[in-house]
Amino acid sequence: MCPLVPLIAVPWLAVQNPQAAVGDADQVLSRFCRQYLEADFSMRPLEATRLGDHRFDQRVDDLSAARAAEALRQHQQFLEKELLPRASGEWRIGKEKFAKKFELELAVGMTADQAFAEAEAEFQRVTRDMYVLARQLWSSYFPKRPLPPDDAAGRRETLRGVLGEIARDHAKPQTLVREARGTVAKLKRFITDKEILPLPAPDRCQIVEMPAVQRGNSVADLRCAPPLDPETSSFYNISPPPKEWPPERVASFVEEYNRRMLQILTIHEAYPGHYVQLAYANRQPSLIRRIFGSGVYCEGWAVYCEQMMLDEGYGGGDMALRLTGLKFYLRAVANAILDYKMHCADLSDDEALRFLTEEAFQGEGEARLKIIRAKQSSVQLSSYFVGRMAFMRLRQQVQRELGDTFDLGRFHQAVLEQGSVPVKYLPELVLMKLRGRERHEP
Numbered sequence: 001m002c003p004l005v006p007l008i009a010v011p012w013l014a015v016q017n018p019q020a021a022v023g024d025a026d027q028v029l030s031r032f033c034r035q036y037l038e039a040d041f042s043m044r045p046l047e048a049t050r051l052g053d054h055r056f057d058q059r060v061d062d063l064s065a066a067r068a069a070e071a072l073r074q075h076q077q078f079l080e081k082e083l084l085p086r087a088s089g090e091w092r093i094g095k096e097k098f099a100k101k102f103e104l105e106l107a108v109g110m111t112a113d114q115a116f117a118e119a120e121a122e123f124q125r126v127t128r129d130m131y132v133l134a135r136q137l138w139s140s141y142f143p144k145r146p147l148p149p150d151d152a153a154g155r156r157e158t159l160r161g162v163l164g165e166i167a168r169d170h171a172k173p174q175t176l177v178r179e180a181r182g183t184v185a186k187l188k189r190f191i192t193d194k195e196i197l198p199l200p201a202p203d204r205c206q207i208v209e210m211p212a213v214q215r216g217n218s219v220a221d222l223r224c225a226p227p228l229d230p231e232t233s234s235f236y237n238i239s240p241p242p243k244e245w246p247p248e249r250v251a252s253f254v255e256e257y258n259r260r261m262l263q264i265l266t267i268h269e270a271y272p273g274h275y276v277q278l279a280y281a282n283r284q285p286s287l288i289r290r291i292f293g294s295g296v297y298c299e300g301w302a303v304y305c306e307q308m309m310l311d312e313g314y315g316g317g318d319m320a321l322r323l324t325g326l327k328f329y330l331r332a333v334a335n336a337i338l339d340y341k342m343h344c345a346d347l348s349d350d351e352a353l354r355f356l357t358e359e360a361f362q363g364e365g366e367a368r369l370k371i372i373r374a375k376q377s378s379v380q381l382s383s384y385f386v387g388r389m390a391f392m393r394l395r396q397q398v399q400r401e402l403g404d405t406f407d408l409g410r411f412h413q414a415v416l417e418q419g420s421v422p423v424k425y426l427p428e429l430v431l432m433k434l435r436g437r438e439r440h441e442p
């Protein structure tokens with residue numbers, strides 16, 4: 001759908017029907033979208049096709065591409081020639097605005113200060129857990145070397161050494177896609193056998209090599225079917241390193257995304273992370289819930305799954321997989337700390353780089369990109385951590401309340417069937433669903 005539709009539709013809805021209940025608003029929005037698309041096929045030929053009119057497909061494709069290219073060129077010119085010379089503002093948005101934006105945009109039911117305090121405590125806990133695992137793995141990787149001293153520098157050395165050895169077990173660039181397919185098959189079997197949740201049927205996720213233009217940032221990502229076109233395919237993209245990269249860069253890429261990391265990433269991006277969640281969300285009867293999804297919900301669910309799957313036995317107790325999972329999760333916690341400290345305190349670039357590379361075990365290239373992202377955005381980087389904490393708290397609350405009648409698969413299904421709602425409403429909605437309805441297959 002054209003990204004402008006929600007922007008136009010919201011004020012339009014408010015003016016048209018200020019008293020509308022959610023159900024009414026859904027119908028109004030649905031009608032509006034259809035009218036909008038019928039009136040302007042040139043925005044998205046796919047929707048025109050879906051509405052049954054194929055006459056303009058080719059012309060509209062060409063026209064849209066030419067218009068988009070021209071608009072982008074003009075925008076770039078505006079940024080370089082007009083905006084840059086008069087840009088003198090401060091990129092740090094400051095404590096007050098950050099707190100307000102955090103409350104309104106993330107809608108997690110806690111303040112920015114509370115989330116920051118939780119992130120700092122979680123950072124210590126996760127680092128400690130990682131060290132305990134690394135200490136146990138040390139002798140199998142370094143049988144002839146005694147464990148480094150149990151002080152801050154020695155603990156870091158232990159962790160670095162063990163993580164480095166785990167990274168050596170990686171796919172070749174040309175086998176990445178095949179290995180990802182194998183991981184997906186294994187994960188799906190595990191989810192079904194252990195009744196983690198009912199998987200979407202039919203499965204519309206294709207595992208493909210990432211288009212060249214998107215490569216170089218991450219080894220994998222997910223492109224989900226859009227909410228208004230839910231029956232088209234979703235793509236779990238796997239990226240071999242770009243062909244033009246020098247051998248050292250290729251080596252560090254495949255080591256970072258080693259065999260174990262690829263499994264954690266596939267849990268996060270696809271099964272039962274983003275793909276499964278968004279496939280459920282796309283079946284939400286409410287168009288509003290489908291279109292205005294909460295990013296905190298999506299990322300929180302995916303990060304929650306990383307730990308939940310291992311807790312349920314995926315990986316057969318492999319400590320190296322658990323350590324890799326924690327390393328990946330530490331990124332999410334570090335993101336939240338970085339976000340807050342960049343915008344609410346005066347964290348310098350050098351301090352940020354030291355924090356990410358020395359304490360959060362990130363490579364320098366990745367850390368530098370993260371610092372740029374922290375400056376260009378605000379509160380978004382916190383969404384992974386606060387979302388995951390919300391899902392953990394929700395699980396604890398529901399499990400305590402239901403006691404022996406708690407059923408993990410049924411709980412997950414009740415969570416996903418809500419669609420990507422703001423997480424502060426989840427406890428009420430999920431408990432209502434679990435108390436009021438019988439389980440049914442999707």
Ligand SMILES: [Zn+2]
Binds near residue numbers: 268274298299
């Ligand atoms: Zn994600």
